[in-house]
Amino acid sequence: MTTKVLALVDALGNLVRFRLLPGQGSEIVGVGSLIEGLTFDAFLGDKAFDADHLRDALHERGAQVVIPAKRNRKTHIPHDEEIYKWRHLVENYFSKIKEFRGVNTRYDKTDTSYEATWCIAATVIALR
Numbered sequence: 001m002t003t004k005v006l007a008l009v010d011a012l013g014n015l016v017r018f019r020l021l022p023g024q025g026s027e028i029v030g031v032g033s034l035i036e037g038l039t040f041d042a043f044l045g046d047k048a049f050d051a052d053h054l055r056d057a058l059h060e061r062g063a064q065v066v067i068p069a070k071r072n073r074k075t076h077i078p079h080d081e082e083i084y085k086w087r088h089l090v091e092n093y094f095s096k097i098k099e100f101r102g103v104n105t106r107y108d109k110t111d112t113s114y115e116a117t118w119c120i121a122a123t124v125i126a127l128r
Helices: 027-035 052-060 081-097 101-105 111-127
Strands: 003-009 015-022 042-044 064-066
Touching: 003 027, 003 081, 003 111, 015 027, 015 111, 027 052, 042 081, 052 064, 064 081, 081 111, 101 111
Parallel strands: 042 064
Antiparallel strands: 003 015
């Protein structure tokens, strides 16, 4: 059993929300519930989030979409490379959270307990 974690951080690199997803699935299925009810000016994501339906939904919300186009996309969609450099904040957050052994090794048997481990680790990081 594998688990993917989809995390949303703010412009300062602080965790806003996260979702656990099945490891065999795509990350893009969890984005809708992750951004629901939030307002933001820009959405930065990697190539895994390059889908027309997500781009359209973000444009409808008035957010700038900064997602590089997949290599197999028929019409290349340019992205702002200077803004995209700020995506490192998500990677930095994952580096911080993986300092916690329980998060990094995922010894928890259930998703609920693994989510609780994430919440505890995120709280400790926020209090630093």
